[in-house]
Amino acid sequence: MTESRPDPEARPGGDEPLNPAELKTLIALIESVTVLQYRLEQQLREIAGVSFVQFQLLVRLRDAGGTQTMTQMADGVVYSRSGITYQAGLLEKAGLITRGPDPDDDRVRAVALTDAGRALLDEVLPPHVGLARRLLFDSLTGDDLPRLAEIMARVRDHMQAQPSRSATTVRRRRDDAGA
Incomplete structure (x- = not known):
């Protein structure tokens, strides 16, 4: 029986519902x-x-x-x-x-x-x-554009730093094969 591994994309508290603003x-x-x-x-x-x-x-x-x-x-x-x-x-x-x-x-x-x-x-x-x-x-107003660009660049960079779903699957298969 294969032991269940936690999802590496999940973070502590990741199952908590979003607050209204989120x-x-x-x-x-x-x-x-x-x-x-x-x-x-x-x-x-x-x-x-x-x-x-x-x-x-x-x-x-x-x-x-x-x-x-x-x-x-x-x-x-x-x-x-x-x-x-x-x-x-x-x-x-x-x-x-x-x-x-x-x-x-x-x-x-x-x-x-x-x-x-x-x-x-x-x-x-x-x-x-x-x-x-x-x-x-x-x-957008003149002040909105640089703020939005900075926020979206930060969000994009954060997302791109996360392992892709395919990389996670390959890593799991490799780990399971070695176990």
Whole structure:
């Protein structure tokens, strides 16, 4: 019989209910992010026929000077490695990126933004930025923006410092096999 191990993501007191302020904050955050992402994705699909993840990959490539490895792309987007590979395949099929061996390391796949990918970004970015501004930034005052940026960066960094669910599962299997 395998002995039950505590969840490493759980913290003491983690089962306590949220207080009213925590619950209100959590719900507002989830609803805001959900609406923002849904509306941005809807616009991207209508204007350019790309998903939000595909758009993120194209922007990351542009910001990196046009080329990145598949590993760099997967590390920079919150998405599974197999999902990134699939999305890159769709972007390649659409002629927006190319994939091939990295000139510096044959073991690594490099991804490059094509001229068509750059043109698509040039077309999509102005309305995309306009929608993001209307949905998010227009509701903030001048003092809100730096405070919100600092808070969300701190929350993001805290979340990213936690072991991923997949790392926890692999660690548990390895521990169970050694037991």
